Amino acid sequence: MTATNGGKVYDSDLMRALRRHHEQLKPALKKVSTFLQASPYRSATLNIEELAAATQTSTAAVNRLAHVLGLNGFTGLRLALMENLLAVVSLADVIENRVKLSPDTQFGLVEQLALSTSQLDNIARMNEAQTLRTMADLIAGARTVFVVGLGNSFHLASLLAASLSPFCTGVHSVAMDAGIEGAAHRLSAITEHDVLLAIAMPAYTRDTIRLAQFAKSRKACVLSLTDCPASPLTTVARLSLFVPPTHPVLATSRVGLMAVIEALISQVRQQAPEQCDPAPMLPADVLTTLRSDARAHSFELRWREPDDTFPGDDLP
Numbered sequence: 001m002t003a004t005n006g007g008k009v010y011d012s013d014l015m016r017a018l019r020r021h022h023e024q025l026k027p028a029l030k031k032v033s034t035f036l037q038a039s040p041y042r043s044a045t046l047n048i049e050e051l052a053a054a055t056q057t058s059t060a061a062v063n064r065l066a067h068v069l070g071l072n073g074f075t076g077l078r079l080a081l082m083e084n085l086l087a088v089v090s091l092a093d094v095i096e097n098r099v100k101l102s103p104d105t106q107f108g109l110v111e112q113l114a115l116s117t118s119q120l121d122n123i124a125r126m127n128e129a130q131t132l133r134t135m136a137d138l139i140a141g142a143r144t145v146f147v148v149g150l151g152n153s154f155h156l157a158s159l160l161a162a163s164l165s166p167f168c169t170g171v172h173s174v175a176m177d178a179g180i181e182g183a184a185h186r187l188s189a190i191t192e193h194d195v196l197l198a199i200a201m202p203a204y205t206r207d208t209i210r211l212a213q214f215a216k217s218r219k220a221c222v223l224s225l226t227d228c229p230a231s232p233l234t235t236v237a238r239l240s241l242f243v244p245p246t247h248p249v250l251a252t253s254r255v256g257l258m259a260v261i262e263a264l265i266s267q268v269r270q271q272a273p274e275q276c277d278p279a280p281m282l283p284a285d286v287l288t289t290l291r292s293d294a295r296a297h298s299f300e301l302r303w304r305e306p307d308d309t310f311p312g313d314d315l316p
Contacts, residue, residue: 009040009126010229010242014080017069019229028061029068036081037230038202039246044081048074095248107249119244119256126228126242135223135239136267142195142221144170146187149199150180150208152252156261157199163265167272180207187211192219199225200233201245201252212236225260 009015015037022033035055036043043051051074052059059074066077095111139145145168149157154175161173174183174196190196196215200208209232216222216236224237227245234240243260247253 009084009122010037012080012084014069014084015040015229019234021068022230023235025065025068028057029065031055031057032062032065034230038228040081040084044078044084048078111248115247115253116255119246119253120259122244123242123256123260126244131239131241132263132267133271135241136264136271138221138223138239139164139168139195139197139264140268140271142168143193144172144190144195146172146174146190146194146196146215146220147199148174148183148187148196148208148211150175150183150205151203153199153201153205153208153257156254156257160197160199160261160265163261164268167265167269174211183207183211184214187215190215190218190220192221195221195223197223197225198233198237199257200231201227201243201257204232209233209236225257225264 010019018033018037022030022037025033032051032055035051042054046054048059048062051062055061062077063073066073069077069080071077071080095107095115145161145164147157147161147164149160157175158173161171165171172186174186187196194215196212198208198212204226212222212224212233213236222237224231224233224240225243226233226237226240228242229240231240241260241264243256245252245254245256
């Protein structure tokens with residue numbers, strides 16, 4: 001099996017087959033499938049026992065998945081994984097192994113910058129440029145854009161909503177202080193003219209998936225930012241952008257997600273609909289205007305004519 005479109009990680013025959021069968025797999029096989037999709041680089045370096053251990057399943061489950069995919073057991077699966085492996089191995093795994101083997105090794109600025117560079121390269125391999133452009137078109141053309149991200153995605157979802165506001169007719173951050181009940185209330189008015197942009201990284205917050213499913217049931221366009229095709233968001237979303245969150249020290253890395261968010265905002269800015277101001281005022285410009293108006297109003301109050309009266313002037 002070979003990649004079918006310029007070596008994109010998720011466009012190989014193997015990855016397409018995994019996506020096609022994923023939802024119908026039994027739980028043990030689904031664990032293996034999820035791992036293969038979430039860690040396409042690392043998977044190709046493991047033998048069958050290591051793969052079974054990494055997925056907390058068994059060698060029999062690995063072999064059964066291979067047969068479901070039409071491969072000749074693990075031998076065929078390993079060959080497909082090797083062909084799917086690109087020129088580099090996930091640097092997060094390399095650094096993590098280095099830290100584990102040498103406890104004195106510190107994860108510092110140099111390692112973080114190298115990891116970030118690797119993650120950004122991986123994002124380019126995992127996604128098509130056209131997907132970003134299409135998502136930006138859908139966002140720019142929506143009546144209202146709802147953004148949801150809970151758990152470890154909450155703050156970036158809020159940032160995304162705030163950054164989109166100048167370039168869209170209406171943007172709402174669904175998750176705020178009122179919790180899931182407040183989020184459900186804000187999303188209750190979503191229609192087929194709106195877009196829900198959902199963010200979910202492992203471990204996926206169940207309420208994010210439920211809100212996305214609700215939006216889809218109302219015929220809204222659901223878009224997602226998530227880690228891989230095995231994410232439960234991909235079964236709900238019309239389009240998804242994949243962002244590797246692996247970090248050798250932290251629970252998740254936000255570097256890649258921040259880069260994708262900025263790219264999406266930039267793309268929307270370039271494709272903003274005509275009814276949006278193509279050159280919106282910057283916050284500093286707005287503040288300058290407000291302060292000028294306030295000074296002018298204060299001047300008028302100080303220099304009003306003696307016979308001018310204001311409500312309440314006649315009160316003692």
